[in-house]
Amino acid sequence: NVAKQWYDYDRSTFKYIREIKETGSVNFKYSSDFDENGIIYWIGTNGKTCKEWKNPSSIKSVVVSSSDGRSLPYGCLDDVLSRNSAARNVHTSDDKNGWISVDLALWVIPSRYTLRHSRGFGRSALRNWLFQVSKDSKAWKQWYQRRVRGLIER
Numbered sequence: 001n002v003a004k005q006w007y008d009y010d011r012s013t014f015k016y017i018r019e020i021k022e023t024g025s026v027n028f029k030y031s032s033d034f035d036e037n038g039i040i041y042w043i044g045t046n047g048k049t050c051k052e053w054k055n056p057s058s059i060k061s062v063v064v065s066s067s068d069g070r071s072l073p074y075g076c077l078d079d080v081l082s083r084n085s086a087a088r089n090v091h092t093s094d095d096k097n098g099w100i101s102v103d104l105a106l107w108v109i110p111s112r113y114t115l116r117h118s119r120g121f122g123r124s125a126l127r128n129w130l131f132q133v134s135k136d137s138k139a140w141k142q143w144y145q146r147r148v149r150g151l152i153e154r
Contacts, residue, residue: 006046007059011105014061016047020106030112039108040081057081063103068092087116091126107135110143 011017020026029037036048043061044053056062057078064077075090080100082088092098113131131144 005054005059006050007054007061011061014046015049016043019047028111033114033116034083038112038114039104039106041083043104044081044083053083055081055083057102062105064100065103066092066100067095067098101137103137108133113144 006014016026026042028039028042031037035041040056040062041053042048043056044059045051055078057064057080062081064080066072066077070077072090073093075088077090077100079088079090080102092100110131110133115126115129127148129146130142131146132140133143134140
């Protein structure tokens with residue numbers, strides 16, 4: 001028998017869920033990309049109660065989806081939230097309407113985010129994106145838009 005981990009229990013027992021319900025909000029203070037202060041790290045350590053971070057997508061604490069479904073042409077959806085120092089080659093098909101969604105099952109008003117999007121700077125490098133938020137995955141509000149014209153330099 002393998003001992004159950006915190007993420008094997010009902011979501012209502014997760015410390016980070018209880019903390020939000022009890023306090024009404026949690027603040028995260030950015031210090032650097034891939035620091036241990038963000039919401040993805042917080043979820044993956046159950047509100048910083050566990051020393052070992054677990055990818056929230058791989059333990060089903062959050063849901064990552066894409067316009068290509070669960071099977072991407074490059075990489076896997078869990079790698080979207082990877083903290084691995086080596087960049088992962090993860091992207092949807094070459095479609096101007098392609099998208100990747102991260103459902104935290106929490107209402108969040110972000111102040112910062114880190115987006116690592118390609119190992120290469122050729123065709124797969126992300127040049128334009130919208131950062132959108134939604135409470136129901138139906139009505140979306142644009143929070144941030146990025147457009148890059150021309151080539152991306154290393």
